[in-house]
Amino acid sequence: MMDHGKDDPSDKRAKSYKVGYCKPPSHTQFAKGRSGNPNGRPRGSKNKPVDLQGWGFRDDFLREAGRQVPGQQEGSLTMMQATVRRTFADAIRGRPRAQELILRQMAQISFADQALEAEFSKTMMEAKASGEMEIERRARLDLKNEPELVPHPDDILIDPETGTVSVRGLYSEDERKHYAELRAQAAVLRNYLVQLVEMIAAEKSASRRKAFKEMRATILARLDEIEDALS
Incomplete structure (x- = not known):
């Protein structure tokens, strides 16, 4: 036989429970021991990256x-x-957070620059x-026409001490043409020097030999200027 004179403890708890922030009504709460998401998290959903490119x-x-910046003057x-x-x-x-951000970004920039340089x-x-x-x-095949090499091997300069590489005319078409013309002039002058040596050796006239030698000196001086510009 039920004792109607005694209060049910569950009724007292229900009366003392106040609905409010973080306290939803009892009938909307999940039952104790039961998951609110019985199917669970989909496999791999935790590792999906945010599509920042989409x-x-x-x-x-x-x-x-x-x-x-809004409200600022032009420029x-x-x-x-x-x-x-x-x-x-x-x-x-x-x-600290700003300092950490700057130091981390500087390290990334330095690493990226070194990788690009390498x-x-x-x-x-x-x-x-x-x-x-x-x-x-x-x-070796006695092919006279020089191949179109961009950049030309002579324009790729390697410092033997530091290993630093620099390229002449890398960003300027006019500069590339200038160095190509200098190399062509140097090739012509070297061939001419070979002919002059043969002409001096075969010439019997002292005055003509002297003129050839003066011409050779002039060509050598010009060739030195070109090679200095190419070095």
Whole structure:
């Protein structure tokens, strides 16, 4: 027989429970011991990267980064420039997060620059070696026309002490043409010098030999100038 004179403890708890922030009504709560998501998280969903390239995000981001700061005069800071300047200002004030961000970004920039420089040096050294081999091959076969090599092996300069690689005329078509013309002039002068030596040896007239020797000296001086420019 039920005792109607005693209160049910569950009724007391229900009366004392107040619905509010983080306290939903009892009938909407999940039952104890049961998951709110019985099917579980889909396999691999945790590792899916956010698609920052999709839906035009990249273009929108770059467009916004290059936009002028609102309310500023024409030619003033862009949004990206203003953000970078603010970050550096925060770092100077001693804010750790800004300092950490700047140091990490500088390390990434330095690493990327070193990687690009190493790849550039490797590519240019390979181009120089293959170009020189092609020129030697044509010389052995007595092929007169020089191959179109851009950059030309002579324009790829390697510092023997530091290993630093530089390329003349890399970004200028006019400069490439200038050095190509100098190399062509040098080749003509060297051939002419060979002929002059033979002419001097065969010439019996002292005055003509003297004239040939003066001509040879002039050509040698010009050839030295060209080789200095090419070195």
